[in-house]
Amino acid sequence: MLQIGDQFDHFQIRDHIAQGGMSDIYRALDLLNGNEVVLKVPDKMTIGDPAQYERFQRELTVMATLNHPAIQRGLGSGRFNSTPYLVTELIVGESMRDYVRRAAPLSPEDSVALVRKIADGLAHCHDNKIIHRDLKPENILLTKEGQPVILDFGLALTKEAHRVTYANLSGAAGTPDYMAPEQIEGQRGDQRTDLYALGTMLYELLTGRTPFSGDNNLAVMAQHLKGIVPRLDHEQPNVVPSLAAIVARCLQRDPDDRYTDMHALIQDLDHPENVDVSILEHATGPDSAAPWWRRSPLLMPIGAAFLLLLVIILIAFGLQALR
Numbered sequence: 150m151l152q153i154g155d156q157f158d159h160f161q162i163r164d165h166i167a168q169g170g171m172s173d174i175y176r177a178l179d180l181l182n183g184n185e186v187v188l189k190v191p192d193k194m195t196i197g198d199p200a201q202y203e204r205f206q207r208e209l210t211v212m213a214t215l216n217h218p219a220i221q222r223g224l225g226s227g228r229f230n231s232t233p234y235l236v237t238e239l240i241v242g243e244s245m246r247d248y249v250r251r252a253a254p255l256s257p258e259d260s261v262a263l264v265r266k267i268a269d270g271l272a273h274c275h276d277n278k279i280i281h282r283d284l285k286p287e288n289i290l291l292t293k294e295g296q297p298v299i300l301d302f303g304l305a306l307t308k309e310a311h312r313v314t315y316a317n318l319s320g321a322a323g324t325p326d327y328m329a330p331e332q333i334e335g336q337r338g339d340q341r342t343d344l345y346a347l348g349t350m351l352y353e354l355l356t357g358r359t360p361f362s363g364d365n366n367l368a369v370m371a372q373h374l375k376g377i378v379p380r381l382d383h384e385q386p387n388v389v390p391s392l393a394a395i396v397a398r399c400l401q402r403d404p405d406d407r408y409t410d411m412h413a414l415i416q417d418l419d420h421p422e423n424v425d426v427s428i429l430e431h432a433t434g435p436d437s438a439a440p441w442w443r444r445s446p447l448l449m450p451i452g453a454a455f456l457l458l459l460v461i462i463l464i465a466f467g468l469q470a471l472r
Contacts, residue, residue, distance in 0.1 A: 151175060151190065158229035160188050160236075168192075171205055171303055176239060186224060189235040196232065204303050209235055211302040214277050219270025221290075221300050240298050245286035253357040254385070257392055260354035265418050267297050268347060272411035274299075275340040280306040282338055284346035285327045286353075306337060325369045326359045330402050333370045341404040344414060348399020348407075352378075355385055355392075360400060374402075380429055391421040394428050 150173055155162045160177040163185065167174045177188040191205045212223025212235060222238040255263075267289065274281060281288075283304040290298045325333070329345035332338050352360050360379070361372035378400050382393035395417050401407045408414045417424050 150192075156180075157188065157190070158227060158234070160186070162188070172235075179236075185239045187221075187237045187239050189237065190232060191234075205233065205235075207305060207307060208302045209233070210307060211279055211305050212237060214279065215274060217270050217273040219266055219297055219299055220273065221298050240290045240292065240300075242290040242292040242298065245289040245291055245297065248291055249286050249353060249357075253354055255354045257355065257388055260351060261392070261418055263291075263295075263297060263354065264347060264351045265415065267299065267350070268411050268415050268418065270297070270299050271340075271343050271347065272415060274305075275343070275411055278307060280338060280340055281343050281346075282306055282332070284343055284350070286350060306339075325366045325373070326361070328370065328373060329404070330373050331404055333373055339404070340410055341407045344399050344407050344411065345401075345404075347411075347414070348396055351399065352381065352396050355381060355388055355396070382429070389421070390426045390429060391417075391424040394424050394426040395421070397428050 150165070150168075151157055151162045153162055153164065157177070159180045160175075161180055162175050162177050164176040165173065166176055166187065172189045172191045175188045175190070177186055178184075179186050189208075191202065196202055209223075209226045212221075212226075216222065221240060224236040224238060226233065226235050228234070271281065271284070279302070281299065281302060281304075283301060284299070288299065288301045290300060292298065327346040327349045329338060329342045332342060349359055361369055361376050363369040363372055378397065380393060381388045381396050382390045395414070398406075398408055398417075399414065408417075
């Protein structure tokens with residue numbers, strides 16, 4: 150790890166910001182122009198791991214492609230002493246995770262306004278054939294002007310990307326709270342995977358909690374696969390049916406039942422009067438719509454254990470989540 154004051158190529162290290170799944174992230178001074186930037190340097194394990202290194206190279210490609218106010222801007226890349234690095238703009242702001250902890254639940258108006266800006270940035274990604282696949286509040290910064298900025302494209306899927314795999318689920322995969330069911334099942338995902346994650350974030354902004362919870366990661370993943378999303382307009386008195394229907398559409402278990410793309414979601418966010426609320430009648434339901442094992446107190450522990458076992462089997466057989 151680089152230390153404060155070290156020089157790396159033409160950058161002087163000012164601070165160690167974070168340590169991600171693949172890289173160390175630093176605030177650094179560009180000695181060529183005097184600007185402060187973010188320097189992302191892969192750790193030695195990443196360089197030696199073909200799958201991890203491929204993801205770092207993928208991020209270099211992504212940052213060179215995207216240009217949008219809601220996306221952290223890439224400034225360049227290079228190689229120093231055989232180590233590749235990525236340079237991005239320095240965003241001064243608050244983590245969306247901290248903001249949610251401090252302010253949620255938000256009003257429907259504030260929640261929609263924030264998600265609308267994030268959706269616009271993701272639409273730009275998708276229009277450029279880039280899927281983020283690791284969208285969560287930890288990967289978004291909020292500037293003092295209220296502009297969300299999406300970070301960390303290390304797990305992004307690009308049109309040209311070939312498959313890289315994990316032998317097992319590791320910390321690099323991130324929290325399962327925002328993972329779509331198809332990711333848990335080992336599929337690569339597409340733009341509808343980002344829609345699911347954004348719908349989860351909208352739910353969290355409105356309620357102060359994610360739709361699914363559990364004692365551990367496996368329990369949360371099992372809920373994504375089999376759980377029932379509460380109907381928001383019944384849970385939150387200030388949420389109207391049209392907004393509840395938007396969330397329900399995003400959180401459909403089958404990707405084919407979600408919005409087809411981010412532009413369709415934006416259209417509904419902008420024109421809630423045109424939202425089809427009929428999805429609320431079958432997307433979520435009362436306890437009577439729950440699986441048979443949830444309707445019996447005696448069978449609930451058995452059913453929960455079965456779901457946990459199912460997730461363990463999926464992982465054990467190398468279904469390659471988030472590849």
